[in-house]
Amino acid sequence: MNLLNTLSMAGILPLTEFPVPEPSGNLWVPEQPDSFWEGVREIVLKALPELQPALAEGLWACLVILAVVLLVAVVRTFPGSTEQAVELAGAVATGTLLLRSTHSLVGLGVDTVRQLSEYGKLLLPVMAAALAGSGGTVTSAALYGGTVIFDTVLSSLITRFLVPMIYVYLCLCVANQALGEDTLKKLADLLKWLMTWGLKIILYLFTGYIGLTGVVSGTTDAAAMKAAKLTVSGMIPVVGGILSDASEAVLIGADAAKNAVGIYGMLAVLAIWLRPFLEIGVQYLLLKATAAVCGIFGTKRSVGLVKDYSGAMGLLLAMTGACCFLLLVSLICFLKGVG
Amino acid sequence: MDIYFKTVAGALVAAVLCLTLAKQGKEFSLLLLVLVTGMITVLALEYLDPVMAFFRRLEDLIGLDSGVLRILLKIVGISVVGETAGMICADSGNGALAKGLQFLTGILVLWLSLPMLEGLLELMDSILRELG
Amino acid sequence: MAGAVLKMVTGLVMAAVILGPLEKHWDLDLNRRFQELDQQVSAAVAKGEEISQNALRQRIKQETEAYILDKAARLGLTLEVRVDLSDDDLPVPVGVTLRGAVSPAARAELEAMIRQDLGIGKEGQVWV
Numbered sequence: 043m044n045l046l047n048t049l050s051m052a053g054i055l056p057l058t059e060f061p062v063p064e065p066s067g068n069l070w071v072p073e074q075p076d077s078f079w080e081g082v083r084e085i086v087l088k089a090l091p092e093l094q095p096a097l098a099e100g101l102w103a104c105l106v107i108l109a110v111v112l113l114v115a116v117v118r119t120f121p122g123s124t125e126q127a128v129e130l131a132g133a134v135a136t137g138t139l140l141l142r143s144t145h146s147l148v149g150l151g152v153d154t155v156r157q158l159s160e161y162g163k164l165l166l167p168v169m170a171a172a173l174a175g176s177g178g179t180v181t182s183a184a185l186y187g188g189t190v191i192f193d194t195v196l197s198s199l200i201t202r203f204l205v206p207m208i209y210v211y212l213c214l215c216v217a218n219q220a221l222g223e224d225t226l227k228k229l230a231d232l233l234k235w236l237m238t239w240g241l242k243i244i245l246y247l248f249t250g251y252i253g254l255t256g257v258v259s260g261t262t263d264a265a266a267m268k269a270a271k272l273t274v275s276g277m278i279p280v281v282g283g284i285l286s287d288a289s290e291a292v293l294i295g296a297d298a299a300k301n302a303v304g305i306y307g308m309l310a311v312l313a314i315w316l317r318p319f320l321e322i323g324v325q326y327l328l329l330k331a332t333a334a335v336c337g338i339f340g341t342k343r344s345v346g347l348v349k350d351y352s353g354a355m356g357l358l359l360a361m362t363g364a365c366c367f368l369l370l371v372s373l374i375c376f377l378k379g380v381g
Numbered sequence: 382m383d384i385y386f387k388t389v390a391g392a393l394v395a396a397v398l399c400l401t402l403a404k405q406g407k408e409f410s411l412l413l414l415v416l417v418t419g420m421i422t423v424l425a426l427e428y429l430d431p432v433m434a435f436f437r438r439l440e441d442l443i444g445l446d447s448g449v450l451r452i453l454l455k456i457v458g459i460s461v462v463g464e465t466a467g468m469i470c471a472d473s474g475n476g477a478l479a480k481g482l483q484f485l486t487g488i489l490v491l492w493l494s495l496p497m498l499e500g501l502l503e504l505m506d507s508i509l510r511e512l513g
Numbered sequence: 514m515a516g517a518v519l520k521m522v523t524g525l526v527m528a529a530v531i532l533g534p535l536e537k538h539w540d541l542d543l544n545r546r547f548q549e550l551d552q553q554v555s556a557a558v559a560k561g562e563e564i565s566q567n568a569l570r571q572r573i574k575q576e577t578e579a580y581i582l583d584k585a586a587r588l589g590l591t592l593e594v595r596v597d598l599s600d601d602d603l604p605v606p607v608g609v610t611l612r613g614a615v616s617p618a619a620r621a622e623l624e625a626m627i628r629q630d631l632g633i634g635k636e637g638q639v640w641v
Contacts, residue, residue, distance in 0.1 A: 105442070106443050110443055120461075124490060127453065127497070133504075135443065166557075167557040170557035170558060171557050174559075176565070179561075179562060186558075194546075210509070213509060270603060284577055285603060288573045292565055292572055295568065296565055
């Protein structure tokens, strides 16, 4: 890796001591990035062409949904037509059409969350070792432990609770369109609120923890390093000089290794996360646009159902984004190191 | 469009005739009412052909089971017929008959909606099955 | 009244049907998980410290040996040098083994330099 070679200080701390884990089965991680931004650009350029099939499929699905909403709206204008029967038919048709794409995207979202969590389990010990090696013992332990706890809580919450909640939410939305019961709509809105706030609370707590850790453990590590410097300065000049040079060289080497692993890790996390996020994002935007167009001629309830499905996609985006955000923030803190 | 205006004119004339015939005998005015209403309905059906063609096009695009649309149109048809017949009965002074027809129409609509309700339950079941 | 009761009952049944599958027992076993995490964190930090410490020891040893060889070269000596370090967190040279042909004067000068500059006393210097 060009990046690693540039950063590594040969002979001081071989990078093989901190082996960089590679995400399994992912061909998107850049092999020879010259810089972090070069790596990000490479990942984005690889992701965009892959979106075309998803975009085409999504557009077709939205066109079909438009046709259903138009049908419902036209039949509704017939004299003698019953609102209940028409909305019931609309709910069944729209729900069935949307369920196919929703199910595959929810599966993609869950898979992404799992992959991120598993990659984190491989990467974090290496980062922790590298940070401990560069003098940040207390910070390293606090960051590693905290990130693992929050990541485990978040990924468990998503896979065990939030994803099933999405299905319950969709169920309530379909039933609401079919039956027109306000209570169902309120229940669905409550669920959505719960899911959104569940994610927000975990991320707020994590950000708070990171901020606190940076202050408390960073101060401890900085004090330890200062104490070591004082000890060295009290020694015989030649020995003190040798120790000081050697310590500094090792710290720089460990820092360089930590940076190299960290930057590669961040690129790997982005490589795992970006494509699924864009695929789900495309569906979310298409459904939003479809709901806006349907709003011109569709009945309130049928347009509402399309909006609710786009809301579900939005929740999925939030879940995958939260997992990625957590890992990236943690890696940035590792990279920042002590002080 | 001139057919529409002619039909409206014809309906107004029929209304006046009904009032006149009612003095002779209520049954004559009722017969005239049923006849003219039937003719207007048949005329309305002629204009449905392009609408039905549009529905068939939408159906092909949607690609779902066409039974849903057929049921919807049956419901609409039954509602129109039931409502019209009920109003004729009410106009002729048979309120109880009108109510009876209204009840029958409602039950029939519910019976026709059953496949769609089953479809809804199946859909919810397939969504909830993902919960595992 | 009957309608309201029917509506409420239907709603409750629906809620039970929808929310029923979510009732799962979550086996958390937090104690075990925290213990495992503690072990993982300690192991990772210890590994990092070990790598760093080994690199530091190696570097100090190399630089000290280079320093001695440099001084010996100025005296016109060709020697093999091996430095021993203490086991402290900040290892200092505590012993040196020197191998090579040396005149007594040069040896004395080198010994004095090692004692003065590196703090290694006569008992720590082994001539082979």
